[in-house]
Amino acid sequence: MRQPSSLKAIAIVLSLVLSSLVFLTPTPPVLADTAFQPMFIASIFSFSGKRPTNLGVKDGKLGTCPSSPNCVSSNSSDEQHKIEPLTYQGDGKAAFEKLKSIIASIESAKMIQAETHYLYAEFTSKLMGFVDDVEFYLDENAGIIQVRSASRLGQSDLGVNRKRIEDIRTKFNA
Numbered sequence: 382m383r384q385p386s387s388l389k390a391i392a393i394v395l396s397l398v399l400s401s402l403v404f405l406t407p408t409p410p411v412l413a414d415t416a417f418q419p420m421f422i423a424s425i426f427s428f429s430g431k432r433p434t435n436l437g438v439k440d441g442k443l444g445t446c447p448s449s450p451n452c453v454s455s456n457s458s459d460e461q462h463k464i465e466p467l468t469y470q471g472d473g474k475a476a477f478e479k480l481k482s483i484i485a486s487i488e489s490a491k492m493i494q495a496e497t498h499y500l501y502a503e504f505t506s507k508l509m510g511f512v513d514d515v516e517f518y519l520d521e522n523a524g525i526i527q528v529r530s531a532s533r534l535g536q537s538d539l540g541v542n543r544k545r546i547e548d549i550r551t552k553f554n555a
Contacts, residue, residue: 430533433514438499443518443529451538452531453546464546467517467526467553476553477519480526483552490515504530504545511535513542 435444446452446462455466469476474497484490484502494501498519505512511534518527528549530542 430512432503433531433533436501436514436516438518441520441522443516443527446529446531449532449536451535451542452529453543454529454531455525455527456529464528464530464543466520466523466528467550468524469526469553473519473521473524473526477517477526480517480549480553483549484515484517487549506541513538513545515542515545 437443442456443454445457446454450461453462453464455464457463467476467480477498477500481492481495481500484492484500487504489504489507490502491505492500492502498521500517502515503512504515511532513530513532515530516528520527528546530546532538532542
């Protein structure tokens with residue numbers, strides 16, 4: 382009997398192969414203006430995974446990253462996972478409200494939990510429906526906003542989590 386992780390791996394490979402065929406096969410003119418466009422068909426194959434249970438603030442800090450390279454955290458000490466926290470001048474609560482507005486404006490983001498000092502959002506990729514868990518914690522004592530962005534599935538994210546945080550940082554600092 383196969384282990385559940387083996388079955389997941391087989392399902393992922395099979396879905397990738399099937400979705401690749403969708404993009405390599407031209408859309409017949411009859412179906413050109415219907416819901417059977419490649420993006421629609423690819424969206425059928427969703428890799429959202431299960432929402433982690435280890436999120437949140439513990440002892441005044443967001444979590445670090447697992448050993449897989451598809452995560453960044455301002456609380457990680459190793460270079461592969463380390464990313465700088467967001468910094469702000471002035472009122473921390475106002476800065477955090479600005480951050481919430483930025484996240485709300487991102488189409489792929491869905492805010493799951495938004496509190497005075499903590500924000501948790503899920504970011505879903507358009508293709509294949511991969512979900513990343515992104516957290517922010519306003520640490521007013523340190524004058525920073527801690528960040529953590531992690532993929533739920535797989536090993537490599539091709540730098541997506543780091544790029545996302547840097548894009549948010551650019552908007553936040555504008």
